Amino acid sequence: MREIDFNLKENPFINFQSSRYSMTAKINVEKMWKYSKENNCSFFVLSLGCLMKAVNSIPQLKRRIVNNKVIEHDYLDGVCPIMDENNEIYKEMRVKPPEIFNDFEKWHDYVKKNIQRCIIRKNRRIQC
8 A cells, every 4th residue: 555646626526425435337358257157156256356456457456546646446346235045135345355365276266264153144134
């Protein structure tokens, strides 16, 4: 994490209440789908890893305003919705990025365990 020299008075987003960003795009994921099936990987986890790697490669997306200073984080965690086993409650699951793990399989297993942990917690509206 480091401080960035940035004029906050020229920032059009200074009054935004949330630092979350979302977008939608159509992309061909056929090769990723085949890879996930051939290698016994979760397609969801694999695509999440690709998206997180892309987001963390853009310095501007890792910047936040903290105590009236612009801070650039080393990486951003992901947050994604997970539905409980009864399909009644969505929970938010926080995920560390694949970059902080030395091995994709370790990260894949970490995310799958995190998903299971979120699903098992019945009737709790908590962040996993």
